[in-house]
Amino acid sequence: MQHINNYISEHKDRFINELMNLLRIPSISADPAYADDVHACAKVVESHLLKAGANNVEICPTPGYPIVYGEKIIDPSLPTVLVYGHYDVQPADPLELWESGPFEPVIKKTDIHPDGAIFARGACDDKGQMYMHVKAFELMMETNSLACNVKFMIEGEEEVGSDNLGDFVKANKKRLKCDAILISDTGIIANDTPSITTGLKGLSYVEVEVTGPNRDLHSGLYGGAVANPINILCEMIASLKEENNHISIPGFYDNVVELSTQEREDMARAPFSLDEYKKALDLSDIHGEEGFTTMERTGIRPTLDVNGIWGGYTGEGAKTVIASKAFAKISMRLVPNQTDEEITKLFENYFKSIAPKSVTVEVRPHHGGEPYVAPTDSPAYLAASAAMESTYGKKPVPVRSGGSIPIVALFEQELGVKSILMGFGLDSDAIHSPNEHYGIFNYLKGIETIPHFYTNFKAEFKG
Ligand code: BES
Ligand code: MN
Numbered sequence: 001m002q003h004i005n006n007y008i009s010e011h012k013d014r015f016i017n018e019l020m021n022l023l024r025i026p027s028i029s030a031d032p033a034y035a036d037d038v039h040a041c042a043k044v045v046e047s048h049l050l051k052a053g054a055n056n057v058e059i060c061p062t063p064g065y066p067i068v069y070g071e072k073i074i075d076p077s078l079p080t081v082l083v084y085g086h087y088d089v090q091p092a093d094p095l096e097l098w099e100s101g102p103f104e105p106v107i108k109k110t111d112i113h114p115d116g117a118i119f120a121r122g123a124c125d126d127k128g129q130m131y132m133h134v135k136a137f138e139l140m141m142e143t144n145s146l147a148c149n150v151k152f153m154i155e156g157e158e159e160v161g162s163d164n165l166g167d168f169v170k171a172n173k174k175r176l177k178c179d180a181i182l183i184s185d186t187g188i189i190a191n192d193t194p195s196i197t198t199g200l201k202g203l204s205y206v207e208v209e210v211t212g213p214n215r216d217l218h219s220g221l222y223g224g225a226v227a228n229p230i231n232i233l234c235e236m237i238a239s240l241k242e243e244n245n246h247i248s249i250p251g252f253y254d255n256v257v258e259l260s261t262q263e264r265e266d267m268a269r270a271p272f273s274l275d276e277y278k279k280a281l282d283l284s285d286i287h288g289e290e291g292f293t294t295m296e297r298t299g300i301r302p303t304l305d306v307n308g309i310w311g312g313y314t315g316e317g318a319k320t321v322i323a324s325k326a327f328a329k330i331s332m333r334l335v336p337n338q339t340d341e342e343i344t345k346l347f348e349n350y351f352k353s354i355a356p357k358s359v360t361v362e363v364r365p366h367h368g369g370e371p372y373v374a375p376t377d378s379p380a381y382l383a384a385s386a387a388m389e390s391t392y393g394k395k396p397v398p399v400r401s402g403g404s405i406p407i408v409a410l411f412e413q414e415l416g417v418k419s420i421l422m423g424f425g426l427d428s429d430a431i432h433s434p435n436e437h438y439g440i441f442n443y444l445k446g447i448e449t450i451p452h453f454y455t456n457f458k459a460e461f462k463g
C-alpha cells in the first residue's frame, strides 16, 4: 500500500524527533522522586493522541499513575481494536554504565542497527513501541485509511506491576469493549526474521529476609558458633534447585502443561543459533534445566532466579562482621497452568521448611501475574501474520517469550478478548539495561506494519 510508505518517508524525521522528545521525560514509575515526570509524560501522550485525531481523549486518574485513554469510532458495525502500551520506564541505574545520558536520546549506528538506533531508557520498552501506534494512527487518519475502530489505553505503571490497571479494566468493561487487543511490547527474532509472540510467562516475586543474631557481631568472637544469615541464605538458595537445574520446591511442576512432541518440534523450527546466542553474551557455555533446549527453557519451562542479594559489609576494605540479617529478591517465571498465588505459597512453605532453627525467615510476596498463551489461528493472529508478511516479505514465526506482561492474562479474564503481541524490539536492544536502544528500522517498520493489521483484521473478522 503505497500511501503508507509515502506518508512515512515524508514524515519520518518528525516521527523520530517526537519520539526523542518523549524519551527526554524520565517517567520512572518505580522511583517516587520522578512522580512529576511520570504525570508529565501522561500529559504529553494525551496531547499526541489528540493531535493525531483521537476523540474522548482523557487522562484517567488512578490511586497511582494515570491511564491515558482515547478512541476513534468510525463505524460501530466495524471491528474494534484496543491498543495497549505503557509510557512508564524502568529505573536507569547503573548510570555509570550508560555511554550517553539515559534521558538524553542520541542516534548511533550499531552492527545490528546499521540505519541507527535511538539510545535512551524506554526507547524500546515501551515508549518507542507504544508511539509507533500513535504515529500509525496519525497516518491512517491523515490518509483516510483507518479500517477499524480503535481505542487506546496507555498506562503508567506496567514496570511496577500494573496495580491499578486491573481495577480500571474491571470498572470500564463497556468503554473497553473490543474485538482484539493489539500490543507492541515484545520483540522479534531478528530484523530479517519476523516473529509474533504467542506466549508470556507469569510471575511470582518474593523478597526473603533471614535473621540470625539480634545485632551485627564480631566475626572472630562469634564466628563458627552462631548462624551467619548470609551463609545460611546462600545455602537455602542453593537448595532451591537440584543438580539438573530442576526446581526442588515440592509441587512446583504439578500443574505445568507439558508440550507434545509435535509442539516441541514446531517450536524448534524457529531459527536459533546457539553459537550466536553465546557470542552475543560473551559466554563459553549456557546453563539451564536438563532435557530442554534454550528456546524451551525460556519459552515453555518455569524458572527461578535470584534478582538481588544483600547483607553485611560491602563497602571499601575489610570489616570483620557477622551480619544480623541477609536478604534476597527472588523471581519465578511461570507457565500455564501455574498460578502466582499457588506458586508463591509453595515457595514460602518450602523456604521456611528448609531454614535451620538457628535463623528466622520472612517471605514477603511482591506483585506477580499469570502466564498467557495465544492461538495462532485467530483472526487477530492471521491479521498480524499477514501484516508482517507484507512488510517483511516473510511469514512471521510464532515464539513463546520468557518475558511477562501480567495485565494480558487479566484482559482475557475480564474482557474475554485475546491479545496479539506484535512487538518489534530485539533481544539485543538491552531493555531494562544500560544503553537501551531501539532501531530506527524497527520503529519505522512498526509504523508501516500496523496499518496493514487494521485492514487485514477488518477482512478477517467475522464478528
Ligand atoms: N515489555 C516487557 C515484557 C517483555 C519484553 C515481554 C520482551 C516479552 C519480550 C515489560 O515491560 C516488562 O518488563 N515486564 C516485566 C514484568 C513486570 C511485572 C515488571 C518483566 O517481564 O520482567
Ligand atoms: Mn514493556
Ligand code: MN
Pocket (backbone or CB within 6 Å): 090, 125, 159, 431, 432
Ligand atoms: Mn519492561
